[in-house]
Amino acid sequence: MEGSKMSEWTGERVLVTGGASFIGSHLVEDLVAAGADVRVADDFSSGEKVNLESVRDDVEIVSGNLKHWEFADEATKDVDTVFHLAADHGGRGYISSYPANCATNMALDNIVFETAALNGVDRITFASSACTYPTDIQQERRRLSEDMVSFDERGGAYADEVYGWAKLMGERSLQAxxxxxxxxxxxxxxFTAYGPRENETHAIVALMAKAYAEQDPFRIWGDGEQTRNFTYVRDITRALRLASENITDATPVNAGISRYVTINEAAQAIFERLNWEPSEIEYMTDKPVGVRHRAADTTRAEELLGWEPQYTLEEGIENTLDWYVNNRDKAYVQENLETLLHER
Incomplete structure (x- = not known):
């Protein structure tokens, strides 16, 4: 809990939507450790109850669809703080293939915000995305700062696919x-979170699944030189807590590392950790890869939250790969690899 005011959460009644998800479950663990009284609302379409195993006896779990008014109203009753992470989402392949699914996030967000407001919730922290940033400025290495998105200037927004537009509208709705x-x-x-419990539709765990299954030739989407700032989940959950503690006026902040990491570099780090190397790499240039380069300017997070990433890429990959190998049967991954890579 370094960097966080532990006492602030003692006895706080907190709702985490999507709390059984990859990021959500880590956040729930952090909040329980800090003394919060936590309720999890999830429809378990991608989240799993096993993700909450370590805190099962310490949290209230309610199951339902937050796009349904009655369930959202029930979930947000008697709550002080909401962390809104629930969303229909996946990796690049998912958001490219299911834009209508991603568009439903706009309804989901507004129902959660409205029911929370009517139930007298004190504060809401929204899990937004780097996909809110204009795509045309991400073809070169240029760190993204929050003021590159504007609701006040004509042409101030140009988000990344329907998923990015929905997240951007979520931010604007929350501001309203x-x-x-x-x-x-x-x-x-x-920005490109990864870590234990993430599924195989996301880049780092997809690379791990393919390497663990010993896919050869090893397939990489694009030419492998596209970059992301892969950010370890525990750094993300700390940013969420600090934002809730320190920001009241809906100001957005970035949570991501400033280092540009190519897909090829990430794959190589995984090969080394597994002590395995493919004989050939096949670059699949017909696959959706999103923007060319993405990394965060974290100046605002440092100034407003005192936040900066604490985990290196190497530490994060080691932790995540150890979890993956210990929790996935190799034969199962080999047999079901294509399904795992494309379904949330």
Whole structure:
């Protein structure tokens, strides 16, 4: 809990939507450790109850679809703080293939915000995304700062696919609820999170699955020189907590490392950790890869939250790969690899 005010959460009644998900379950663990009284709302479409195993006796779990008003109303009752992470999402292949699914996030976000407001919730922290940033400025190495998105200037927004537009509208909606209802609000733009419990539709775990299954030739989408700033999940959850503690006016902050990491570099680090190397790499240039380069300017997070990443890429990959190998049967991954890579 370094860097966080542990006492602030003691006895706080907290709802984590999507709390059985990859990021959500880590956040729930952090909040329980800090003394919060936590409720998890999840439809378990991608989240899993096993993710909450370590805190099962310490949290309330309610199962349902937050796009349904009655369930959202019930979930947000008697709560002080909401961390809103629930969303229909996946890796690049998923958001490219299922834009309509991703568009439903706009309804989901507004129902959660409205029911929270009507139930007198004090503060809401929204899990936003680096996909809110204009795509045309990400063809070269240029770190993304929060002021590169504007709701006040004509042409100030140009998000990444429908998923990015939905996240951007989520930010704007939350700002509106802050303005109208006086709710303390914050948005954290998450940059390429990875870690234990993430599924194989996301880049780092997809690479791990293919290497663990000893895929040869090893397939990499694109030419492998596209970059991301892979950010370890525990750094992300700390940013979410700090944003909730320190920001009240819906100001968005980035949570990501500033290092550009190519897909080829990430794959190589995984090969080394597994002590395995493919005889050939096949570059699949017909696959969706998204923007060319993406890394975060974290100046605002440092200034407003005192936040900067604590985990190196090497530490994060080691932790994640250890979890993956210990929790996945090799024969199963080999047999079901294509399904795992494309379904959330």
């Amino acid at each position: 609820y802050h303005e109208q209802y006086g709710i303390d609000a914050s948005s954290v733009r998450i």
